[in-house]
Amino acid sequence: MTDTSIGTPGGKIAEIKGRSLWDDARRRLFANKAAVTAMILLGLLFIMAVVGPFLSPHTFEEQNYAYTSGAPTLSAPTQEGGTTFYLFGTDANGRDIFARTWIGARVSLAIGFVATAVSLVIGVIYGATSGFIGGRVDNIMMRIVDILYSIPHMFVFIILLVVFGRSGGILNLLMLFAVIGALEWLTMGRITRGQTLSVKEKEFIEAAHAAGVGRWTMIRRHIVPNILGPVVVYMTLTVPAVILIESFLSFLGLGVQEPLTSWGRLIAEGAQEMETAPWMLLFPVLFMAVTLFCFNFIGDGLRDALDPKDR
């Protein structure tokens, strides 16, 4: 990961192979069975999100009126009179749940990552600035965060989506990314600020000052690498939180719009047909739950690995 950015400047000495914070952390992380299993599962899920839709003979929009709300089967009738297969069954419009689940995975994961990236950028810049400058500016900036904190976010998402976001298509997706990311950076900002404040006072920063390191280099090479730990941990926990928010909104019919789909939408559709076609609910729920579990286990593992005293 970013282990090259810290340790010894110059790189030549690195042949001695000191054990940096990140080497240690990686060792501890890979010794954590739950985290490793979660990483492998998540890797498989990513691969399926990319290639999954191509593995089905049907596209995620294709309708087959000869086999609607059909159970998973290897020999289903097609509209033209032939036979085909549906590994996860079909929905009420005769669309392939297998293809739809993986398209949903793509959308949900994409929203999770992009919104987390947005929140990361805003949060880290805001928090680091606040912590680094300190004093009055810090006070005011943190008071603003306090105020934003006490606003019920889900209601803000809903208002914004009602007013601006229900146009459908890519624009709608971008809106979701931006809105969620722009409101989920607060904790990230607080964590970054706290870390910056504590790192700022450390001796090695003073030493770097004495050695004549410039302000920008100071932030980039000495402060940022040392505040990364908690930020990375929180980032891993933000992704599932965002996936949940998106699925919540989609469940209410406010998130991703037709014909595109996401796990939240699939679960909403599945919940309505639960009695007649339980497979519509089962598969999206299964994969979403696995994904959320994986992220949480990786987050916990990372926390233990990066901050052993917390165990």
Next chain:
Amino acid sequence: MIWFALRRLMSAVPTLFIVIFASFMIMHAAPGGPFDGERQLPPEIEQNLLAKYDLDKPLLEQFYLYMEGIVTEFDFGPSFKREDFTVTELISQSWHVSARIGISALTIALLVGATLGCLAALNQNSWIDYFVMALAMTGITIPSFVIAPVLSLFFGVWLNLVPSAGWGGGAIPNMILPVFALSLGPLAVIARLTRGGMIEVLRSNFVRTARAKGLPEGLVIRRHALRAGLLPVVSYLGPAMAALMTGSLVIERIFGLPGLGRYFVDGALQRDYTLVLGVVILYSTLIITLNFIVDVMYGVLDPRVRASQ
């Protein structure tokens, strides 16, 4: 202490004002008005209608009138889509449903969550601990809108123990499933928080002192450890309330309960801006007030916080 409360109040009031102002402006900036129907109204009639609802006035004046209505008469204006009702009427018809479910769920989450968390902390690294933590992890990762339909199908349709949906005038059997589904998320978080808090407290010096002076273990836990160990839970009360409110948006929809959450979602889908605005303001007020109370309470409960203020 009073200074601390006053200072917190001074940030709570502007926060609430900002939320209301921003929501109002966004809603009114939205394309389309309340009277855009399929039928084009004659300009005079439209003008009259706009004048009746004060919509022809400048935006800031509209905001002033709106706020005046709320503050003096608790009047949130007319509903745009349910024409014969005012927002206040709709809210007063439905809030008690949401309140009953929410308060029941919060009570259950607190009692069961804190008990489970304590049990886990007192039996750290035993099977009880692992079981509680696994349960908590499940509660945190699996959203209520997944649990709710599954519960409804299993207990309502297949086993036929309780009604699978509907309010039934607030009968207890009708409330069981929604309350249970709603409480799971906060319950899981509370269990985790209690466990963490208790483990830390049980290792601390004042608990060791209490044990050293020969207090029975039950007293040590009840009188000394619990008070400090539950502090993280107190600070979670505000977010828990928010979680319950957002949770009830889907729970009420799934179980078909005539509560505020359903009005809010229907209002949002039908672009009934005044209704949505009214519910948002009500919820924001509740959450911000609760956060304020919790912050002040925290200062009362934990002398260290007070000292640092």
